[in-house]
Amino acid sequence: MGENGLLIVGSSQAGVQLAVSSRALGYAGPVTLLGDENHRPYQRPALSKDFLQDKITKESLIFRSQEFWDEHRITVVKGERIEKIVTAPDGAGTAWSASGRAFPFDRLALTVGARARRLDVPGAGLDGVLYLRNADDALELKARTAGAERVVVIGGGFIGIEAAAGLHALGKRVTLLEFADRLVARAVGTETSRFLLDHHRRAGIDIRLGSAVDEIVGHDGKVRAVRAGGEEIAADIVLVGVGVIPNTELAEEMGLRCDNGIVVDHHAVASDGTTLAVGDCANLPNPVPGSCAGERVRFESVNHAIEQAKVAAHALLGRQEEYGGIPWFWSNQGDLKLQIAGLSSGYDRTVVRSPADPLKHSVLYYRGDRLIAADCVNVPLDFMAVKQALTRRVTLPPDAVADPAVPLRSLLAEAAAPHEGNLS
Amino acid sequence: MPKITFADADGDTRTIEANVGDSVMETAVRNGIGGVVAECGGSLSCATCHVIVDEHDFASLPPMEEMEDEMLWGTAVDRTGTSRLSCQIRVTEDMDLRVTLPETQV
Ligand SMILES: Cc1cc2nc3c(=O)[nH]c(=O)nc-3n(C[C@H](O)[C@H](O)[C@H](O)COP(=O)(O)OP(=O)(O)OC[C@H]3O[C@@H](n4cnc5c(N)ncnc54)[C@H](O)[C@@H]3O)c2cc1C
Ligand code: FES
Numbered sequence: 071m072g073e074n075g076l077l078i079v080g081s082s083q084a085g086v087q088l089a090v091s092s093r094a095l096g097y098a099g100p101v102t103l104l105g106d107e108n109h110r111p112y113q114r115p116a117l118s119k120d121f122l123q124d125k126i127t128k129e130s131l132i133f134r135s136q137e138f139w140d141e142h143r144i145t146v147v148k149g150e151r152i153e154k155i156v157t158a159p160d161g162a163g164t165a166w167s168a169s170g171r172a173f174p175f176d177r178l179a180l181t182v183g184a185r186a187r188r189l190d191v192p193g194a195g196l197d198g199v200l201y202l203r204n205a206d207d208a209l210e211l212k213a214r215t216a217g218a219e220r221v222v223v224i225g226g227g228f229i230g231i232e233a234a235a236g237l238h239a240l241g242k243r244v245t246l247l248e249f250a251d252r253l254v255a256r257a258v259g260t261e262t263s264r265f266l267l268d269h270h271r272r273a274g275i276d277i278r279l280g281s282a283v284d285e286i287v288g289h290d291g292k293v294r295a296v297r298a299g300g301e302e303i304a305a306d307i308v309l310v311g312v313g314v315i316p317n318t319e320l321a322e323e324m325g326l327r328c329d330n331g332i333v334v335d336h337h338a339v340a341s342d343g344t345t346l347a348v349g350d351c352a353n354l355p356n357p358v359p360g361s362c363a364g365e366r367v368r369f370e371s372v373n374h375a376i377e378q379a380k381v382a383a384h385a386l387l388g389r390q391e392e393y394g395g396i397p398w399f400w401s402n403q404g405d406l407k408l409q410i411a412g413l414s415s416g417y418d419r420t421v422v423r424s425p426a427d428p429l430k431h432s433v434l435y436y437r438g439d440r441l442i443a444a445d446c447v448n449v450p451l452d453f454m455a456v457k458q459a460l461t462r463r464v465t466l467p468p469d470a471v472a473d474p475a476v477p478l479r480s481l482l483a484e485a486a487a488p489h490e491g492n493l494s
Numbered sequence: 495m496p497k498i499t500f501a502d503a504d505g506d507t508r509t510i511e512a513n514v515g516d517s518v519m520e521t522a523v524r525n526g527i528g529g530v531v532a533e534c535g536g537s538l539s540c541a542t543c544h545v546i547v548d549e550h551d552f553a554s555l556p557p558m559e560e561m562e563d564e565m566l567w568g569t570a571v572d573r574t575g576t577s578r579l580s581c582q583i584r585v586t587e588d589m590d591l592r593v594t595l596p597e598t599q600v
Contacts, residue, residue: 094528113535120537130516130536135524142526373533373540395600400539407561409539450561454541454568479567 074100076386077165077175079152079320081105083113083372084349085181086133087379088386093142095383101144102173104165106151109205110136115372117208118232119402123239124212128205147173155324161344177386179346180321180332181379184314184370189224193286198293199308202229211309218306219243222296224283226253228401230311231266235404237309238275245303246270247281247296257399259414261422262445265431266403273404314370316351329353331368337390338382346382349375357393358413359463360440367413371399396460398453405429409453412443412460423452423474434471441465455479496589500527500545503597512585518593519543519581529595536581538562542599543580544569548592552576555583555591571596 076092078085081103089103105111112131120126139146150167157163157178165173186201188194200211215221215237223234226248238244252263271277278298286308287295295302318328327333327341331353334340338354340347356365357377369375377394384391399410406429417435424431432446434456441464444456455478459466464485466478498521499509512521522530522543531542538561547555555578558566562582566573580593 115535115537130520132524134526138524138526372535376533398540400534400537402537402539407539448561450564451567454565458568 072099072162072176074162074174074176076101076177076179077173078103078179078181079105079155079165080181080183080317080349080351081107081111081146081148082181082183082349083375084183084351084379085179086111087376088179088181088346088348088382089144090134090142091380091383092386093144095387097383097386099176101142102147102175103139103144104147104150104152104167104173106149107204107206108149110148111146112205113372114204115400117205118202118229119236121208122212122215122233122236131205152320155320157324157342157345161342177344177346179348179382179386180340180351181348181375182317182320182351184316184350186310187313187315189283189286189310189312191283191285193288193293194310196286196288196293197291198306199286199310201310202233203314211307214307215240215242220304220306221245221309222247222303222305222307223309223311224296225311225313226250226277226279227256227311227313228254230309231270231403232401233309233311234275235270235273235406238273239404243276244274245276245278245296245305247283247298247303248277248279249282251280253277253279257410258408258445259417259420259433259435261420261433262408262431262447265447266406266408269406269429270403314350316353316368318351321345321347321351329366333366336381336393337385338378339385346385348378348382352378354378356413358397358442361413362416369397371397373398396457398457406447407450409446409450410443411446411453411457412441414443414445417442419468421468421472423449423471425449425474434466434468436465436468439465439468441468452478455482458482459485496585496587497591498522498585498589499592500529501592501594502529503595512589514585514587516585517581518545518583518585518591519579521585522580527595529599530580531599532581533600534581538565538579538581541565541569541579544571544573544596544599545578545580545583545593546574546596547576547578547583548594549576551591551593552578558582569596570598570600 186203316331332347414435419436432452435443446453534540
């Protein structure tokens with residue numbers, strides 16, 4: 071090992087976990103955790119939830135105390151944007167920041183995440199068109215929200231809906247425009263989309279599906295309205311949540327293979343055989359047990375950033391570790407706590423458990439008769455039971471789960487032996 | 495200052511001075527108590543901040559809400575009679591809390 075140690079570019083969920091796990095596993099060299107933001111490493115999820123609603127302070131977003139970093143000999147560097155990286159075949163090299171500083175390393179990890187996809191319509195550059203990917207975005211949104219009455223949210227994905235619910239709770243008049251014919255089409259099935267739509271409409275958010283934005287209309291350089299489908303919707307601010315783009319530019323310049331993210335193997339190692347890539351920026355073989363061989367995925371979740379970072383920390387130490395656990399996700403939307411266990415893509419059957427309570431909903435996804443995922447709203451018991459079933463690789467029989475009076479936990483206890491290996 | 499004592503599964507203990515208003519989870523994570531994972535950052539979504547509260551201290555805490563109770567059925571190590579999710583315990587003035595960490599959180 072040289073004396074420059076590990077350089078982690080990107081100091082968010084994946085970078086922080088990689089730094090922490092590397093130390094925990096016994097990596098002895100220097101660790102530099104570097105990021106371009108001018109904040110101590112912080113957690114993003116609350117930015118569209120409690121932080122937006124002023125329910126928590128910035129301090130509670132911070133990952134670790136400075137004492138922790140000092141004690142673990144992890145050097146945290148803020149506000150340095152890496153612009154160029156050169157590596158030798160053994161993986162060592164140097165990264166240069168925009169300010170001209172050089173950061174030499176023995177081993178490099180890219181945990182550079184993703185950025186908000188920009189809206190591409192006339193008027194998108196007007197003052198008052200906002201995004202929500204990082205703390206600066208959130209601070210600006212909060213500052214602008216104070217004086218705004220009407221908000222148009224473009225995009226009915228998780229962040230759009232969470233922010234819409236939060237802004238509505240703050241007393242704003244909120245209109246949400248979604249291009250597709252249902253909400254969160256990328257991550258949940260039709261039943262859950264429908265449930266979310268009905269709930270948020272009842273709560274008072276004006277949600278319009280199949281709505282294509284033609285133009286952001288301005289006055290004096292400032293947003294005044296959004297024109298969609300020939301109609302003009304007045305807006306003091308516009309929040310755009312139309313997905314993210316993985317930050318692959320550095321990797322591409324290094325000659326690493328990229329395809330919807332930096333392409334890595336099961337151990338988070340990129341195509342040069344040494345550089346690690348973890349989190350939202352990584353494209354990896356689907357780690358879910360039983361998934362089809364050759365299938366690749368890119369996740370955008372905290373759980374993934376953590377689990378893949380652990381795998382990468384092992385790789386750093388020359389060990390091969392299996393990706394642990396079952397992918398899961400959460401989204402808090404006003405009164406709703408949505409929890410998703412597993413990946414539902416490729417399902418061919420759903421079973422809805424319909425509790426009497428209109429604020430609760432859960433749907434289980436099956437491929438053949440194998441349980442693969444569940445969306446649960448305000449039913450942590452169901453979420454937990456499905457997550458455990460998936461972890462233990464047991465199926466909850468589809469016919470039995472339909473009855474909301476039967477606790478899934480009891481079915482889990484009865485569940486049969488694990489199913490066999492890969493489907494493919 | 496409020497104090498929280500964390501005992502890990504092996505019985506090693508560490509006492510940390512905590513800030514009023516923080517959660518017990520935040521106190522643990524920021525100070526590097528490895529036995530608390532807290533994937534969801536206190537959003538009551540992950541149940542990886544499970545602690546077993548000292549029996550004498552348990553009754554002194556405000557009772558838990560239904561959502562926390564439900565989440566506790568999914569912890570990696572089965573819940574006990576005094577299990578709590580540490581993100582839901584607020585540090586109060588004069589708190590002197592002792593908790594034990596489960597062997598694993600995931
Ligand atoms: C508003 C919001 C709400 C969310 N809610 C949830 C949720 O409820 N549940 C959930 O599971 N997930 C949620 N997510 C997703 C989750 O936050 C991400 O999956 C996670 O942050 C990914 O971590 P990462 O470290 O891979 O990437 P990022 O968090 O994107 O971090 C990458 C970091 O690298 C920095 N960087 C990039 N390029 C450079 C460079 N050249 N030089 C230096 N630094 C660089 C970036 O500025 C950034 O700080 C949410 C995300 C957002 C934005
Ligand atoms: S931190 Fe996730 S439930 Fe407590």
